[in-house]
Amino acid sequence: xxxxxxxxxxxxxxxxxxxxxxxxxxxxxxxxxxxxxxxxxxxxxxxxxxxxxxxxxxxxxxxxxxxxxxxxxxxxxxxxxxxxxxxxxxxxxxxxxxxxxxxxxxxxxxxxxxxxxxxxxxxxxxxxxxxxxxxxxxxxxxxxxxxxxxxxxxxxxxxxxxxxxxxxxxxxxxxxxxxxxxxxxxxxxxxxxxxxxxxxxxxxxxxxxxxxxxxxxxxxxxxxxxxxxxxxxxxxxxxxxxxxxxxxxxxxxxxxxxxxxxxxxxxxxxxxxxxxxxxxxxxxxxxxxxxx
Amino acid sequence: xxxxxxxxxxxxxxxxxxxxxxxxxxxxxxxxxxxxxxxxxxxxxxxxxxxxxxxxxxxxxxxxxxxxxxxxxxxxxxxxxxxxxxxxxxxxxxxxxxxxxxxxxxxxxxxxxxxxxxxxxxxxxxxxxxxxxxxxxxxxxxxxxxxxxxxxxxxxxxxxxxxxxxxxxx
Numbered sequence: 459x460x461x462x463x464x465x466x467x468x469x470x471x472x473x474x475x476x477x478x479x480x481x482x483x484x485x486x487x488x489x490x491x492x493x494x495x496x497x498x499x500x501x502x503x504x505x506x507x508x509x510x511x512x513x514x515x516x517x518x519x520x521x522x523x524x525x526x527x528x529x530x531x532x533x534x535x536x537x538x539x540x541x542x543x544x545x546x547x548x549x550x551x552x553x554x555x556x557x558x559x560x561x562x563x564x565x566x567x568x569x570x571x572x573x574x575x576x577x578x579x580x581x582x583x584x585x586x587x588x589x590x591x592x593x594x595x596x597x598x599x600x601x602x603x604x605x606x607x608x609x610x611x612x613x614x615x616x617x618x619x620x621x622x623x624x625x626x627x628x629x630x631x632x633x634x635x636x637x638x639x640x641x642x643x644x645x646x647x648x649x650x651x652x653x654x655x656x657x658x659x660x661x662x663x664x665x666x667x668x669x670x671x672x673x674x675x676x677x678x679x680x681x682x683x684x685x686x687x688x689x690x691x692x693x694x695x696x697x698x699x700x701x702x703x704x705x706x707x708x709x710x711x712x713x714x715x716x717x718x719x720x721x722x723x724x725x726x727x728x729x730x731x732x733x734x735x736x737x738x739x740x741x742x743x744x745x746x747x748x749x750x
Numbered sequence: 751x752x753x754x755x756x757x758x759x760x761x762x763x764x765x766x767x768x769x770x771x772x773x774x775x776x777x778x779x780x781x782x783x784x785x786x787x788x789x790x791x792x793x794x795x796x797x798x799x800x801x802x803x804x805x806x807x808x809x810x811x812x813x814x815x816x817x818x819x820x821x822x823x824x825x826x827x828x829x830x831x832x833x834x835x836x837x838x839x840x841x842x843x844x845x846x847x848x849x850x851x852x853x854x855x856x857x858x859x860x861x862x863x864x865x866x867x868x869x870x871x872x873x874x875x876x877x878x879x880x881x882x883x884x885x886x887x888x889x890x891x892x893x894x895x896x897x898x899x900x901x902x903x904x905x906x907x908x909x910x911x912x913x914x915x916x917x918x919x920x
Binding site (some may be wrong): 463477480492495578581582584615660722 | 763767770771773774777778779781782799803808811813814815816817818821822826828829830833834837864867868870872878881882885
């Protein structure tokens with residue numbers, strides 16, 4: 459028999475044996491393999507992100523001194539206004555703590571904010587993700603909410619040594635409870651990402667909207683807020699806006715709508731990861747072996 | 751040279767990173783700039799079979815590492831492709847043959863990746879035929895147009911490493 463054909467057959471047999479071993483191998487082996495290849499690529503991602511930062515730096519450096527002085531002056535004014543607001547919120551916080559102590563109300567989760575630069579964006583029909591340049595070394599844990607200002611960006615799904623992967627609000631794996639603006643009875647609705655099947659921007663689905671809920675008058679976009687339930691996201695963060703109208707589900711008991719993220723999630727340069735100071739039960743679940 | 755496949759992988763990595771960057775700019779359209787299959791063609795012409803297999807496995811694992819797809823799904827399929835290609839080198843004897851094989855391998859690998867992703871995703875697969883067609887079309891175009899620059903880089907590296915030119919038999 460031809461030596462080439464014999465060699466090919468032997469290779470196919472060896473591959474079949476390896477596939478069987480691979481399937482039977484403990485999941486720790488596969489995880490180690492995945493982690494090794496992620497860490498191999500991490501320096502390149504950091505380099506890429508830093509080159510972008512450098513490009514931005516030189517772009518800003520090329521601006522005139524007058525422009526910078528004007529920007530500095532505007533910033534100083536904004537800072538002064540914010541300082542007054544910070545003092546006001548500190549008073550409200552103290553009052554809030556006092557009232558909670560009196561009523562023995564549950565203390566909401568506290569978070570440590572870690573600012574991270576976006577290294578890469580990755581999306582397909584099956585997921586929408588970003589990779590950030592902070593990881594386990596910086597205290598980031600799986601399940602931590604990711605925000606930009608008061609807007610929810612997504613949730614950390616995988617943490618590596620120096621990088622982390624964040625599932626965006628529009629990613630099919632994302633789920634969260636929410637309130638709708640203008641709903642006085644505070645009905646809870648569900649927000650979950652949907653598989654993207656068009657060339658347009660990805661959206662999420664808002665379901666379990668009560669039948670009697672009506673959109674805001676005057677064609678104003680209806681905002682969707684987090685509830686703070688479940689202990690993952692702090693309450694009253696903006697998830698996005700309802701896209702157009704609502705439509706009845708097939709069963710007809712509830713209505714559904716689409717959610718448009720309030721920011722362009724694919725143009726973010728920097729995000730904040732809110733790492734809970736104390737591990738919550740949901741986070742513990744996410745550290746299971748099957749989660750990735 | 752035994753380590754030629756590893757050096758070749760390092761030389762190919764900038765192309766993979768470039769494809770990731772291009773996917774980054776296409777992120778809002780949910781299309782991925784898939785080039786992994788194309789990177790397999792030139793090494794399968796010149797490397798020994800075992801080297802091509804290792805190269806293909808690492809190529810697949812590099813793509814899988816940052817994406818939520820079942821471990822080894824793409825890598826092991828690429829290995830099977832590498833075995834086939836390195837056993838049928840006459841298919842890639844000339845440039846038109848290489849271009850044809852590059853398009854087929856890239857589209858095939860892209861299809862495997864897409865199906866493997868659906869297995870790991872909680873989303874339903876309905877209504878994705880249109881998107882899959884677009885993704886495969888893009889993979890075919892990228893596979894064909896990207897072959898020449900990628901193969902040029904890889905051939906230059908293999909020449910420097912004194913890898914013998916493509917033989918008819920492995």
